[in-house]
Amino acid sequence: MLKNFWYAICLSTEVKEKPMQVTALGQELVVYRNHKQQAIAMSNRCIHRGGSLSSGLVKNDCVVCPYHGWEYQSDGVCIKIPSYQEEIQIPLKARIDSYPTEEKYGFIWAFLGDLSESERPPLPLFPECDDPKYRKLWGDYHWDVHYTRALENGMDIAHAPFVHAGSFGNRDEPEVESYVVEQFEWGSDATVNLNPPPLSGLWSLLSKGKERPPVKTTSGYRMPNITRLQVTLPIGDFVLYVCHLPVSETHTRSLWVQMRSFFTSKLFDRDSMRRVIKIFDEDRQTVSEQRPQILPYDLAAELHVRSDAIQIDFRKKRKKYIDLGWCIDSQRIQSEYANKAVVIPSPARKENPNAWIMDEVPVKQIS
DSSP states (O other), rough: BBSSSSEEEGGGGOOOSSSSEEETTTEEEEEEEEOOOEEEESSOTTTTTTTTGGSSSETTEEEEOOOTOOOTTTTTTTOOOOSOOTSOOTTTTTTTOOEEEEEEEEEEEESSSSSOOSSSSSOOOGGGGOOOEEEEEEEEEESSOOHHHHHHHHSSSSHHHHHHHHTBBBBBOOOOOOOOEEEEETTTEEEEEOOOOOOOHHHHHHHTTTTOOOOOOOOEEEETEEEEEEEEEETTTEEOOOOEEEEEEEEEEEEEEEESSSOSGGGGGGHHHHHHHHHHHHHHHHHOOSSSSSOOSGGGGGGGGGHHHHHHHHHHHHHHHTTTTTBOOOHHHHHHHHHHHOOOOOOOHHHHSSOOEEEEEEBOOOO
């Protein structure tokens, strides 16, 4: 898991004025809306006795701890300790980590790291979300896999004829043509022409025996955890962005937005939703059974072939940020910090380095 990136942590429709808990990168966050309907994301642990703020309430835009009533404003600073007499000053260290948030593309995004605004990677771009020609649907999918395996599966070109045979994969024509990886700073794309399966049933009769032409398909990723699929059909384009949120080392919540420029009536939404879930369901067993469960750091640890070029590109970029020290060492947290409140450091730590007493998430370079 990587810190210092923007993460889609939940769907926009989920966040209300009542605080809710979101688990991301193995850490608990409290998320709620203020009176301006802006989303706020902070560490879920009260600095006092580790109470769960998501079980509290929101009062005057502050989240109130249910244990002793401590009130935290949106920047994480505690502004009220009910047990204090009025003349007693609240300690500087009475604060929790608060994370920058954005609401875009139907998701709540949080920057989970401590980089200043000028240093941060940009929010990922989903340009089709702003295009009125597309009908948009949102959803999520929970599965007990590491997010890197879910992510790499989402851009894998060669698995479709086997895992998705009978839906959109053609087992009889599994060949993948040579392709070029289109690289940019925060991700890459790969475009190929795939052979669809033969038509069956009524569609076969309507086609009068004509062969289906190859389908132009673009698979890609956006750092650190997003896959993009675009399928160009004779009737229009299908685009699917999936944000594979690392809940823990063994659980991923895949938040997705599907866009289609055909059959744009809401009458087709139910079938479109069903098709997206069907893809995940078909992938579920295969990805769950992969070993090792976490994508290897060493590129030589698994055998690669030509059709794996897009995954290799992702692994190289991931390795780059691990080597920068952006990797969250979950095993070390579990073994060395089991009895401490461990949180992801926020930008406020650099602005007020003497105001913190909670332990930040340890990072290391993996060898």
